[in-house]
Amino acid sequence: xxxxxxxxxxxxLRAAGFLHVAGIDEAGRGPLAGPVVVAAVVLPAGYSxxxxxxxxxxxxxxxxxxxxxxTSDPRILWAVVEVGVEEIDxxxxxxxxxxxxRRVVSRLAVSVDHVLIxxxxxxxxxxxxxxxVGGDGLSLSIAAASICAKVTRDRGMQxxxxxxxxxxxxxxxxxxxxxxxxxxxxxxxxxxxRRSFAPVHxxxxxx
Numbered sequence: 001x002x003x004x005x006x007x008x009x010x011x012x013l014r015a016a017g018f019l020h021v022a023g024i025d026e027a028g029r030g031p032l033a034g035p036v037v038v039a040a041v042v043l044p045a046g047y048s049x050x051x052x053x054x055x056x057x058x059x060x061x062x063x064x065x066x067x068x069x070x071t072s073d074p075r076i077l078w079a080v081v082e083v084g085v086e087e088i089d090x091x092x093x094x095x096x097x098x099x100x101x102r103r104v105v106s107r108l109a110v111s112v113d114h115v116l117i118x119x120x121x122x123x124x125x126x127x128x129x130x131x132x133v134g135g136d137g138l139s140l141s142i143a144a145a146s147i148c149a150k151v152t153r154d155r156g157m158q159x160x161x162x163x164x165x166x167x168x169x170x171x172x173x174x175x176x177x178x179x180x181x182x183x184x185x186x187x188x189x190x191x192x193x194r195r196s197f198a199p200v201h202x203x204x205x206x207x
Contacts, residue, residue: 005053005140018114023141025118026097027149031174033193034157035082038100039148042077043141054136055146067151079107080152089196098122118142164190
């Protein structure tokens with residue numbers, strides 16, 4: 001039976017004296033276009049939610065509903081940071097993601113004592129950290145961050161779609177689908193495409 005998202009990790013840290021614990025996750029490391037979005041969420045002690053889980057396991061409709069619940073709950077502190085394509089191309093996607101994780105902590109309305117990061121450790125980092133592989137399916141605060149990051153990014157890609165409707169960004173969200181690659185070959189890269197990513201770089205040379 002699969003593990004369920006809980007506050008176990010957060011509670012252990014609080015018991016050790018870390019009062020404000022933030023979960024951190026990102027959305028958009030893999031796409032060929034658009035920003036990478038990083039979110040941080042601090043949940044109150046005793047928080048529970050029957051549907052909150054890794055955003056990838058939820059439908060778009062459920063993600064939107066939970067996002068509205070999270071962001072409208074005055075007990076929950078949350079913040080998002082977007083790292084754009086220029087910075088992704090300059091730093092590389094991993095470093096840009098880590099930079100977003102460092103920045104988002106300072107955007108929260110409270111000074112965080114400890115963070116839980118989905119994936120591997122981030123060095124350097126301004127706060128004590130614990131990295132959890134698959135953390136968005138284990139920690140409620142990381143799961144909440146995954147939803148905030150994913151919904152924020154998807155909404156942003158829908159705005160890009162309105163600007164460049166011929167690419168189908170609302171459908172593929174910038175990921176390298178067959179449709180996206182076909183449109184990229186037909187129309188060339190937009191200012192939102194990551195020139196450092198091989199499929200975009202190769203086509204950019206042709207336009």
